Amino acid sequence: MNRYRKPHRYKKKKSIFSSKAFWLVIFSALLVFGIFYLICFSSFVQIKEVKISGNQKISAEAIKEIVKKRSEKNILFFPTQSIFLADLNQMSKDVLEKFLLIGEVKLKRNFFNTLAVDVSERKPVAVLLQGENIFNLDEEGIIFEKAFLEDGLTMIIDRQKTNNLGEKAIDKEKLSQILDINSRLKSDLNISIQWFEIESDDKINLAMSEGWQAYFDLQKDVSWQFTKLKAVLEEKIPPGKRGDLEYIELRFGNFAPFKYKDQSIL
Numbered sequence: 001m002n003r004y005r006k007p008h009r010y011k012k013k014k015s016i017f018s019s020k021a022f023w024l025v026i027f028s029a030l031l032v033f034g035i036f037y038l039i040c041f042s043s044f045v046q047i048k049e050v051k052i053s054g055n056q057k058i059s060a061e062a063i064k065e066i067v068k069k070r071s072e073k074n075i076l077f078f079p080t081q082s083i084f085l086a087d088l089n090q091m092s093k094d095v096l097e098k099f100l101l102i103g104e105v106k107l108k109r110n111f112f113n114t115l116a117v118d119v120s121e122r123k124p125v126a127v128l129l130q131g132e133n134i135f136n137l138d139e140e141g142i143i144f145e146k147a148f149l150e151d152g153l154t155m156i157i158d159r160q161k162t163n164n165l166g167e168k169a170i171d172k173e174k175l176s177q178i179l180d181i182n183s184r185l186k187s188d189l190n191i192s193i194q195w196f197e198i199e200s201d202d203k204i205n206l207a208m209s210e211g212w213q214a215y216f217d218l219q220k221d222v223s224w225q226f227t228k229l230k231a232v233l234e235e236k237i238p239p240g241k242r243g244d245l246e247y248i249e250l251r252f253g254n255f256a257p258f259k260y261k262d263q264s265i266l
Contacts, residue, residue, distance in 0.1 A: 039084045040075050047071050047081045048113040055119050058099050066094050067107075067117060083109050095119070100144045100166045125179060126154040128169055129195075130162055141170035154182050155195040170198075177218050181206070184226060189233065203251065212245035225250040232256040 039045065050067050052060035070091045071081045092105040095117075104120040122144045124136035135143035137156070143163055149155065156170065156178060163169040170178075178196050185191045185206075192209040199205055206214045216225050228250050237245060237258065248258040 040080050040082050041078065042082075045082050045084060045112050047083050047086065047115055050115045050117060051110075053116070053118045054121070055102075056121055057101055058119070058121065063095060063099075063117060063119065066098055067091050067115060070094055071115070083111065083113060083115065086115065091117075103138060103140075103142075103144075124153060126156050126175065129155065129157045130159070130169070133162075135163075135165070135169070137170065137175065139172070139175070141168050141172045141175045143167060143169045154179060154193070157195055157197040160198065160200075174218050177222050178204070181216065181222065181226065189230060210242045210245070212242060213247040215247060215249050215251055217251040220251065228254070228256040232258060 047068070050064045052063050055063065068081075071086050073080050073082075073085055086109065088107040088109075091107055095105045096102060101121050102119050103122040106118045108116045108118075110116050122136075122138040122142070124147065125139050126137045127147050127149060128135045128137050128143060134147050134149065136145050136147040136153075137143055143165055145165070156175075158169070161169065182193055182196075185193060194207040194209050197205040197207070202217045202219055204216050204218055206216065208214070214229055216222065229248060232248060233242075241260070244260045246259045246261045248256050250256050
């Protein structure tokens with residue numbers, strides 16, 4: 001007995017072009033490509049100007065050259081200088097490595113095609129003598145250029161170390177203490193210093209223009225040592241006798257022993 005079979009119906013396949021999912025993928029791809037092109041290659045976002053400010057000794061063109069070179073990139077073999085892709089941190093590092101005279105660099109994107117570069121050049125607060133070399137020191141204790149002895153700058157002698165340009169030669173706190181002592185001696189005692197010499201970690205010698213020395217320990221209370229110095233000068237050593245003075249020891253105890261030339265300690 002033959003069974004009746006229903007005829008098989010075949011569903012008509014829809015065209016891929018009528019699929020919403022297909023057009024959604026196409027639209028998304030075009031959108032991504034458009035954003036990619038806009039960010040990377042559009043002339044609207046290409047760096048056209050680099051503005052330099054804050055420089056005095058370093059030429060603006062020299063700084064611009066470094067920044068522009070770092071902004072040049074190749075993406076998929078196509079060149080670009082997109083402001084969105086500019087690595088500001090690396091640009092800062094490049095400038096600082098090239099110019100030791102520059103202590104700080106700040107970069108800012110001024111959309112859509114300008115980079116603003118603000119530099120701060122190091123300023124000498126003292127000169128450092130190491131062997132036959134003379135360097136300028138900034139406030140961080142970093143030596144940043146060869147120098148000559150200049151009036152008005154504190155002279156520091158360090159025979160223990162040899163540093164290269166760009167290195168921290170003196171701890172910032174120690175340098176600050178030395179500058180403070182120099183300032184207080186001038187303002188409070190009207191005494192000029194010829195130089196400071198770092199003899200060891202616990203001894204720094206101050207050579208006065210009057211021909212005598214004072215010994216400080218920067219690891220101890222500097223204010224107390226200065227108070228002892230002021231007291232001994234005002235109470236025990238007449239101004240007319242300072243030319244005969246050899247040194248005043250300020251590092252130990254509550255008193256400040258001193259010694260005249262060719263005499264015992266008092």
